[in-house]
Amino acid sequence: MVLLQRPHILLLLIGTHQFLQCWIAFGSVNEEGQKQAEFSEELLLKPLPDHKLLAHFHFQSSGPPSTSNGCHHHLFPKAISQLVQKFRIKEMELSFTKGRWNYESWGGFDPLSSSNAKPPGVELWAVFDVPQHHIDASWKNLTHTLSGLFCASINFLESTATYSTPEWSFPPASGNVRYGTLPCEAVCTENLTPWLKLLPCRDKAGIALLLDRPSLYRGFYHSQQLHLTSTGSSSEGIDSGIILEQTLTVVLQPNSEMAIEVHASEKHIQPSWSLSSIFGKQVSGRCVLAKPSSVYLLLDRGLSAANGLTSENFWSNPSFELSANPDRIFLEESSSHSKSLSILYMFQVEKYCESEPFDIGLMWKVPVAWLCQQTPLHASRFLMGSGNERAAIAISLKSTQFTEGFMSANSKDGSCELRVDVFQVVPWYVKVYFHSLRVFVDQQPRAVSDIIEKIHVSPSKDKMSPGVMEVVLKLPCRVNTAALTIEFDKGFLRIDEYLPDANQGFDIPSAIISFPNFHASMVFLEDDSLNKSPLLSKFQEKCPVMSYTEVLLVPLTTPDFSMPYNVITITCTVFALYFGSVLNVLQRSVAEEERFLKAKAAKKTGRLPLLLSKLSAKLRGRRLEPLHSPPSSSSFINSKLVLKVILVAGLAVGWQYFFS
């Protein structure tokens, strides 16, 4: 029986093995056909109402799953895929920002601002795919790795006192998320360089050629982001790769000289610009590895309405002139709540080459004024109180008239409510009293339970963890102003916990105000879905409207840092004087001292031994000289020398004269 059974099993094994091999091979071929490493480069330009220009660079690389081609990397940066694999990152976002997004004039309701307006400094959040007790270790290692990769001190986020675990108010809500910010981190060229090195063409070709450092950092706002999404997790067995989005958003002031020349009389005309006048460079062809390589010019709803552009006459633009003809024009899908539509002009970089570089310019003919779409409530935050002991944080929300009509359109049967999420992290030395939370609606104090629907608080622990407050507010739609205040005590730090420039004050990171019922999205009518651009598909995603408040600077009591040294010095002196004199009194024997003095006096009288020792020292050379005589100045040596020479010469002459 055994002998009979064995071949069967063998056959079965061989059969299944072959089948498996075929299946695996087929599967990999199929996957490779679907998922190739892809790279796209796009630039979006958008004129802003306050005579500025927004430039938004969007680079996206998608890496195929690691199982399909092992450790080989074509377009996707190896460093990033190793990072994802090592720390099992599901999603991560790192942003370096300089300056503050001006929500009032640059808007806050479009996908561009809600996903690219970031708090100043460094912001990092990550979602891990590891067991709960490993997350903190992964986070620590991730911060160190990122600090090495991007030349920044992100590793300060490793200590538990700096990062927090948002429960539900932070949009990528999940239990495994960690969130940390460094508001005072400097952002400069050294952060941009490694970021550019992740691109397959770096800044040597394609749209990234425009990234001229001095003109970028001269801008009003600069935000450089890195967003990672690992679409599959290995625990589920399906691994579909990593998507890396790199965006750079800058707000620049175009040189207005050209406009002044043309229309000297008109002051309110928008400055005309071109790529070469803003960046000082032109695009000489696309990065060969980029599949869609395109530049967009976006006229937002307000601007197109001000221009009188509608879906019928968008080809004729009476107020401005473009230096290049757009390849395509997209119109926004009409939505219920606004009459005007955004218009998108598309330019394909592929058509241009070294001899004929791409340089789009926009020349305004008549002055145009418009407003960007605002967030439902404009949020700002400030400090109250004075002195070094206690103060209060206030978050004020002000209704923007712009969206009032929109809100009323959204309301159903009278009971219209506006939901606002507030996420606030405070460092441990700002000791917040959560019971002192007060809410004002239209300048009237209201009961906390009326307005606050849900609250989650995790108090800070000294030197251990920061304080986190997550609040859901339900405000009536007709609200004009609302305010939250909370009191805090200023803590004391140890002397080694103060920063080198402690007198400047300590930062409280931005609060995040989000409106989960509102979604910013911009859907453009596209005739072919094949040639889909990642930037436009990103705009179509429904992202919640978010805004960041200002960073607060809290002055803490700073000691006189030289005080410990003074104390030590004085104490030491006092002790030395005391013990010295006591020892002196105890140890001194008068008779011994007198004998010593006598001996010394006897030594001094003998001149001959001194002379002899001097002579012997001179004969032996310079070595013993410093023991006897202090080094004398050169002028003195010279006079001595001359005297000696004269003496010897006189002696010789006398001798000769005497004997002759």
Next chain:
Amino acid sequence: METFINPKSLFHLLLLPCLLLYSSIAYNSSPVEAAMHTNNWAVLVCTSRFWFNYRHMANTLSLYRTVKRLGIPDERIILMLADDMACNTRNKYPAQVFNNENHRLNLYGDNVEVDYRGYEVTVENFLRVLTGRHETAVPRSKRLLSDEGSHILLYMTGHGGDEFLKFQDSEELQSHDLADAVKQMKEKHRFKELLIMVDTCQAATLFNQSPGVLAIGSSMKGENSYSHHLDSDVGVSVVDRFTYYTLAFFERLNIYDNASLSSLFSSYNPSLLMSTAYYRKDLYKRRLEEVPVTNFFGSVMETIHTDAAYKALSRRNSGRFEDEMSLDQSVHHIKRRMLIKVNDGDEIHDINPEGEEGASKCPWSTFRKKFQKAENVDSLLNYGLVAMIPLLVISTWLVQ
């Protein structure tokens, strides 16, 4: 069976001494291999915070640019900058740092990699970098991964005083801390040769206690180091004198130049520096005339010609070849030494242990040495006077 075993054991017995011999040879040859200069590292530290210390960052970045130009790659440079000057809001030229008022050269080009910056530049981190005792999470780009074949350039600038250097205006690196770190590095075979270059007030005191290194400081004890010039557009001084003249020396060089360390050291003019550049070589084995500056400020390896590729035997040959090379170089250097001799008067020799040792060994040579030196005229005259007395006595005796 025994007959089979016996030859085998005999063979083993014969093999054993052979192995021992081989191992001893290998052991002897291994230091030769270890002594080879295989790589270059640079640790460049700017320790000053605040805008008015712009010049310190410009100093460090100038050195960074120089060593990069002379061939040390970015991953072998640890750059520590205590503050952000390039994108400082006070900087009129964003993302640019200049070390000269002509603004011809942007030191903060497109390819700067800063490893430690801002609050990370502390004494602790500095000593961790030197001694290599990091946390496990610290990435490789922030570590000094040198070995026993490394030449390390350690450049520091900031505000300092007698035996200390201030970090961030809040803590100090003391000379014995530095000496301790250097000693640890020596013990751990983290370098073959180390050049410490310090541009600060009373710089000479900082490395007084460091063992086994070559060091150069911008000023002696009790002297200040001064800035070179003020840029009225930037609003602050942009470079220090010592670094300015160091750069002036290096700007003339390229990676193929053979200029020696002694020519660098003798290029400092105390009247231009307004301080006395002090160098310390008493613990350094090689002659400075034979050491090209690119040994520390660049990454130029000696090419060794071998006939057989990838063979262990070529080791000994290479050692011999190296000797020949050095002989060859010394011949080349004779000419340069002659030139240097001319400048000898300007050179400041503060420590001269050779002279002291030589006095007991060979009086004639010391006499000759002393003869050569202008400053020993006094003793020479004394010798002459003493020698005249017997002459006088003899001559009078003969006359009589």
